Structure formats: C-alpha cells, structure tokens
Amino acid sequence: MLKRVSVSYSPKCFHYYVKCRHFSTKLSYKHNLGEEPLRHITVGTLLKETAWKFGDRKAVISKHQNKSLTFAEALVEADKLAAGFRTLGLKKNDRVGLWAPNLVEWYITKLACARSGLIMVGLNPAYQPPEMEYCINKVGIKAIVCADKFKNADFYEKLITIAPELEKSDPGKLRSNKVPSLETVITTSENKKIGVFNFGEVLDLATENSIRNIQKYQKYITADDPCNLQFTSGTTGKPKAALTSHFTMVNNSFYIGKRNELNLKHHTICLQVPFFHAFGTVISVMAALNHGSTLVLPTDGYNPDKSLDAIVEEKCTVIHGTPTMYVDLVHKQEERKENISPEIAVSGGALCAPHLFKKMLNVLNVKKVKSVYGLTETTAVVFHSLVTENEEKAVSTVGHVGEHLEVKVIDKEGNLVPCGSAGELCIRGYCNMLGYWEDEEKTKEMMGQDKWLKTGDQFVLEEDGYGKVVGRLKEMIIRGGENIFPKEIEEFLNTHPDILETYVIGLPHERLGEEVCACIRVKPGSNVTSENIVNFCKGKLSHFKIPSKIHIVDEFPKTTSGKIQKFKLKQIFD
Structure with a gap:
C-alpha cells in the first residue's frame, strides 16, 4: 500500500523553488520534434525514387559545358x-x-x-x-x-x-x-x-x-x-575528414529543401557555390535530389557575371551563395540592372550581415532571403529560416532550429545559460557525423559520450528557437580585459556606403594584450582612408571596439567555398 507523503517548504525555500522552476523554462535548450518522420533510406534509393517521380525533369544544366541531364x-x-x-x-x-x-x-x-x-x-x-x-x-x-x-x-x-x-x-x-x-x-x-x-x-x-x-x-x-x-574547410589549419552516412545526408537535405521551399513547386537553382563543399553537396545537390529541383551551373568556378547571365537565361527562381558571392552579385546587378526577380536567395557558408541581406532583397529583387547555419560535422545544416517568418527574423538570425534536433548553449563549466545569453552552441541529433576518419582523439574533443557536439561558436538561443551567432570562441578579441566579438564590428563597418566587406581580427599588443584590426574591401574608385573609418565609428561604437589598425585590401584569403581564412589575415598583418 502506498503512503501519501506531504512535503512542506519554508517561505524562503518555496520562493527559491518557484524561482528555479520558472528560470529552468527559459534555459538555452530546445528540442524540435519535427513534423515528418525521418526516412531510413540510402542516397541510391532516393535517386531511384526521384527518377521515377520526375524522370523527364532536368536534374542539372551545365552552362559552361553545354550539357544537361534529366x-x-x-x-x-x-x-x-x-x-x-x-x-x-x-x-x-x-x-x-x-x-x-x-x-x-x-x-x-x-x-x-x-x-x-x-x-x-x-x-x-x-x-x-x-x-x-x-x-x-x-x-x-x-x-x-x-x-x-x-x-x-x-x-x-x-x-x-x-x-x-x-x-x-x-x-x-x-x-x-x-x-x-x-x-x-x-x-x-x-x-x-x-x-x-x-x-x-x-x-x-x-x-x-x-x-x-x-x-x-x-x-x-x-x-x-x-x-x-x-x-573541413581549413580556415584554421590542416583539415580533418568528417564521415557522414546515407541517413544523415538524405534527411538533412530533405529538411533543408523543405525550409527553402523546394517542395512547394519546381524550382531552378543558380548554384554559385562549389559542389565539393557541404553547401554544394548537401544543401544544393542532395536537397535538389530530394525535391526534384533543377541545378544550374553558371560556370565551373565562380563568376558573378556568369551567375547573373544564368539567372536571366534560365529564369532561376532560387540562388545559392556565400555572403562574399552575394556582395559581388549585388555589385554586378547594380552595374548591369538586369530584369530579374528570383523568389529566394539562400545564404550560407559564413555569417551574413543584415545590411547585405537588405541589399539582396532590394537590388537582386528577391522576395525572400533565407539563412542556413551548420558545420561540416553536422552534415550541413542545424538552423535555417522557416517558410513563414518576418524580415526582421530573416536578417537578424541564422534561422530556427531544424527538425528532429536538440540544441543547447552552455557556459565554460558546461552549464546551460539563460535564453538570450551567449555561450557555446552544442548540437545533438541524427545530423551529427559518425566521427573524424580514424581520429578518435579529435572526435572525442568535439563530440562526447553523451553525443553532444561542441561547435566552438559563441551563440545566442532565443526562447522561440531562433539563433544568432555572436562569433567564434577562438576569434574573440580580449582588449585590455574587454571581450570583443569581431562580428559586431564587421556588421557595423559594412553599413559604410563605400565598403563592400569587412573582416576583423585581433593582433598582439604589448600593453592591451590584443588590439582591433579591420581589413576592408572597398568599392572601386572609393577614396576611403583610415581616418574616414575611425570618424565613421565615433559615437556609434564603444571606444575600445573602434579599430586601431585598418588595412584596405583588394581581396581576402579564402577557401574555394568562400570562407575567409582569418588566420592568414593575421599572418599577413601581424
């Protein structure tokens, strides 16, 4: 026979108990159960199913080769x-x-x-x-x-x-x-x-x-x-090899395509990113395969003029690219003023500034701009834009947590931080890699026995499941005891009318530990000086965030997938 047990609390203890219960509902943890079940099939089976459904539809059109395949x-x-x-x-x-x-x-x-x-x-x-x-x-x-x-x-x-x-x-x-x-x-x-x-x-x-x-x-x-x-992209040194399964590729790409609205109609995608990268392999090739979309290859590499040609000639409804590619494409469209109206622009591979998002909407005449965020180690995408979201969410976040995934944000001790507070993003779910190829030590560093994968990204998770990247933990600049995240300064400087793109790094400083260095690429013909930039920052950025060193560059060292190699910038200017 069960006995009823009564528990009494002192007023002080009860207040603490209620406070903890209330607080726990607002900790940075989300589990998106998903609306549709995961599919236990191979890439080969998916290809057969898609060929059966959309056999006569073009799978890929290669403009530079003058070839195509259904x-x-x-x-x-x-x-x-x-x-x-x-x-x-x-x-x-x-x-x-x-x-x-x-x-x-x-x-x-x-x-x-x-x-x-x-x-x-x-x-x-x-x-x-x-x-x-x-x-x-x-x-x-x-x-x-x-x-x-x-x-x-x-x-x-x-x-x-x-x-x-x-x-x-x-x-x-x-x-x-x-x-x-x-x-x-x-x-x-x-x-x-x-x-x-x-x-x-x-x-x-x-x-x-x-x-x-x-x-x-x-x-x-x-x-x-x-x-x-x-x-991995090799932005910080020698690349590691992340191993993924048929299951992760089929499902991650399905939900990517669904969020990018590929399931709603037949879309034609202008592909600016390289096939070999996770963006090209999963977000583009595999998502298109899941939903019967057509991939258009403007050229074998990347050329904004050729991309614009392809959008015009093939009437592309979707564009895939990295922020750097969109900077160039926007600039090219401002010059050429083509009559284009793509429906969706998908940005990934690196962080995209709100200022650039707005230019993509206005200059490229797209109806929606969508973000995707993820890692090579998570097959591709973890956060991505919802089908129904307002412009503010689209331009200020990296999207909403994906289906069937758990995410949390922790402090240095591994404790959950409150929603809205910055910490390290961790991910658990079907999308995580099987591990680094024959590198158990590196695998364990990134993914523990509990299967939580540590991203190394400083991240803010909101109560509604949307996320924001503050910056890479390793990229944080500590200047005289002040923690500075480069992304904030980069986004601000990119609002300057003569600046195309900016990347901020920390350089050693004898007294302060580190100083802020801004590397900027400006519009052709601009006469921007370091003094102009500093004056532009005054009264808008805290004094310790204003770059003490400014370098104007013609181009940035980057991987073929469009990721900036900040470690090389440090080598150049240190």
Whole structure:
C-alpha cells in the first residue's frame, strides 16, 4: 500500500523553488520534434525514387559545358559508372576522391559512389600537390576522379608531382611510395593520357549484366552505411575528414529543401557555390535530389557575371551563395540592372550581415532571403529560416532550429545559460557525423559520450528557437580585459556606403594584450582612408571596439567555398 507523503517548504525555500522552476523554462535548450518522420533510406534509393517521380525533369544544366541531364538520365549514367567502378575492382567502403570543379561528371560520380556503396571524398579543386598528398593519405583514397584543367591548374600534372610513377603505369595499376593507397586515376579529359582512364572509358566498361548487378546490390547498402567524407574547410589549419552516412545526408537535405521551399513547386537553382563543399553537396545537390529541383551551373568556378547571365537565361527562381558571392552579385546587378526577380536567395557558408541581406532583397529583387547555419560535422545544416517568418527574423538570425534536433548553449563549466545569453552552441541529433576518419582523439574533443557536439561558436538561443551567432570562441578579441566579438564590428563597418566587406581580427599588443584590426574591401574608385573609418565609428561604437589598425585590401584569403581564412589575415598583418 502506498503512503501519501506531504512535503512542506519554508517561505524562503518555496520562493527559491518557484524561482528555479520558472528560470529552468527559459534555459538555452530546445528540442524540435519535427513534423515528418525521418526516412531510413540510402542516397541510391532516393535517386531511384526521384527518377521515377520526375524522370523527364532536368536534374542539372551545365552552362559552361553545354550539357544537361534529366533525373532519369542521371540514374542511368550513375549506374553505368557504378558498374564501371566495380569492374575496376573498387569494393564497398573504398574511398573515391572527387577532385573537380562544378561539372556534370562531378554530379554523376557523386551518385555513382552512392549506388556502388563507395565512400565519396570531396576534394577542393584548388588543392596543391602537398595538400592533395595529405588528403589521399589521410583517408586512404583508392581511386580519384579528377577534372582535366581548372583555371590555370592541370590536374594530371599535379598528380604526377605527387606520384611520378603514374607516367609509367598502366591505368588502374598505380603503385606509389608517397600515396600507397592510390591505384586508379580517372580523368574527365577527352585526351588520352598515360596511366589514367578517361571518364567515358569507365562508363563504357558497363554491360547490361553489370548494371543489373548494381541494381540488385542496392539491398546490401544500408542507410547507416558511411557515404561521404567531407574535409573541413581549413580556415584554421590542416583539415580533418568528417564521415557522414546515407541517413544523415538524405534527411538533412530533405529538411533543408523543405525550409527553402523546394517542395512547394519546381524550382531552378543558380548554384554559385562549389559542389565539393557541404553547401554544394548537401544543401544544393542532395536537397535538389530530394525535391526534384533543377541545378544550374553558371560556370565551373565562380563568376558573378556568369551567375547573373544564368539567372536571366534560365529564369532561376532560387540562388545559392556565400555572403562574399552575394556582395559581388549585388555589385554586378547594380552595374548591369538586369530584369530579374528570383523568389529566394539562400545564404550560407559564413555569417551574413543584415545590411547585405537588405541589399539582396532590394537590388537582386528577391522576395525572400533565407539563412542556413551548420558545420561540416553536422552534415550541413542545424538552423535555417522557416517558410513563414518576418524580415526582421530573416536578417537578424541564422534561422530556427531544424527538425528532429536538440540544441543547447552552455557556459565554460558546461552549464546551460539563460535564453538570450551567449555561450557555446552544442548540437545533438541524427545530423551529427559518425566521427573524424580514424581520429578518435579529435572526435572525442568535439563530440562526447553523451553525443553532444561542441561547435566552438559563441551563440545566442532565443526562447522561440531562433539563433544568432555572436562569433567564434577562438576569434574573440580580449582588449585590455574587454571581450570583443569581431562580428559586431564587421556588421557595423559594412553599413559604410563605400565598403563592400569587412573582416576583423585581433593582433598582439604589448600593453592591451590584443588590439582591433579591420581589413576592408572597398568599392572601386572609393577614396576611403583610415581616418574616414575611425570618424565613421565615433559615437556609434564603444571606444575600445573602434579599430586601431585598418588595412584596405583588394581581396581576402579564402577557401574555394568562400570562407575567409582569418588566420592568414593575421599572418599577413601581424
């Protein structure tokens, strides 16, 4: 028999109890249960479903190649290439490096890896031989699919620098001391080169029987199998390789596409970002695959003139880009004044200032500007704009927490901070990576046994589930005991009529510890001086936030995905 137990509180204790209960409801923790269930399917199964639903619809249009593929054709080509991979001896979970700019062949290879159970490794086409050697050895790449040329780079020549044995090898038989795992090189070049297969040759290896075997093989690939290795952007040093599964890629991209309204109609997306980056791979390629959207590739790299051409010619309804790309696109549209009216502009890859958001609305004539925020280690996106949100939320936050995800903001001791207070953002959910490739120590540093992943971002979580990035914890400037977050100063300086973009760094100072340095890019023909900038700040920024050093630059050191490498700015101006 249960006994009723009565508990009494003194007035003081009761007041404390009520206060704690009230306070706990406003701590920085959110769990978005989601409206639709997660899907336990592979990327290969998703491709088949999309080809069945939208077979005749264009999947990708490559303007610079004068090529295009429907979703039905994409499935056929992916299965042919997958069969060719199998004929070359590639087996489940072997790593295939994809080292190319935005090409139709990149798109096919990505899907072929998924259909054959291989792990695709996205490689930056700007990588130089030492960087490529590091990446190949880091994850044990067995085969590389590479472009012919990109800008001034010859990929074949770079590979010979890494593995000179290639020039004396038969295709598929490479044996190199410097990169022992690499056996096969496949090039998109139409010219025959020693030691490598041409892309078309591998497609031609497929037979009706080997293609049927690929189709039958799908039941042996599970949603929980590894699918993708994504190197971190390298903004702070050597990149790490984050391993994600079919499950995380299919679902994260589904919800991204849903928030970006790809499910509401057939959208045509002008893709300015590179395929190899998480933005290109997941937010663009995979989201479009989920919802039957068409990707338009203006050029193999990035060119704002070509982007504007593509928006006009293909009547693009959606634009994907980083803030730096939108700065250039807005400036180009101000010059050309094209008759365009895209519906949605999606910004990600770096923080976007409210001032730039407003210019995107007004100059690019878009109806909505949407933010996405996430990390390579979270497959792609954690916070993103809701379908129904006002302009204030769109321009002042990074969006609302994604479906089926938990987020919290903690202090240095690991305690939850109140909503509206800054702390480190942590994430738990299906989107988190499986781990860094063969790097248990680094994995544990970022993701504990409780599966909470620490982002390293100084973040503010509001009660309504919206979030704001204050800055990177490692980028915080401590000047004479004052904590300064560069983002605040950057956003203010970007409102100056002659400034295109700004990045703020901390430089060593003998007395203060650190001083504030602003690196700015100005409009062509502007006569902006350091004195102008300081006067612009006076009375609007606290004295300790006003930059004591100002450098005007022609361009910023950045990754191919558009992220500014602040550590290089420090090396230049320190």
